Amino acid sequence: MDLICKFVIKDGKKIGESIDVYENNLIVKIGSDFIGIPIDCIMEVDNENIKVKDFDIMLAKEVGKKWIEEKSKPVSLEELEKMGL
Numbered sequence: 001m002d003l004i005c006k007f008v009i010k011d012g013k014k015i016g017e018s019i020d021v022y023e024n025n026l027i028v029k030i031g032s033d034f035i036g037i038p039i040d041c042i043m044e045v046d047n048e049n050i051k052v053k054d055f056d057i058m059l060a061k062e063v064g065k066k067w068i069e070e071k072s073k074p075v076s077l078e079e080l081e082k083m084g085l
Contacts, residue, residue, distance in 0.1 A: 008037070009051045018050055022067050025060075026050065036063025 003021055007014045008028045016030035025036035037055050044051040 003042075003045065003050060006045070007049045009049050010053075020067070020071070022071075023063070025063050025067075026052075027064065027067050033061075034064035034068055035060035036067060 003018055003026055006018050008016050008018055008026070016028040016035075018026050019029050019034075020027040021039070022036060024039050026039060026042065028035050028037055035057070037052055037060055041052045041055045042050055043053050
């Protein structure tokens, strides 16, 4: 089941876009913030959307911060040169 690059819908409203799956959580970008919604909160997935039920927003924000710390590491000049940038 593909969960990346879909709109995330809660209570009939778009809340963000899914960008990753991390430690059994769906990482969702909301503006400039990131949250982690537990996979078991997913109710339905179609071609464009993921519908989720209520989740603990404070825990979701903590997971989002943890994801940023692990996934958003600075790239060294050496790494950029290897990429041709």
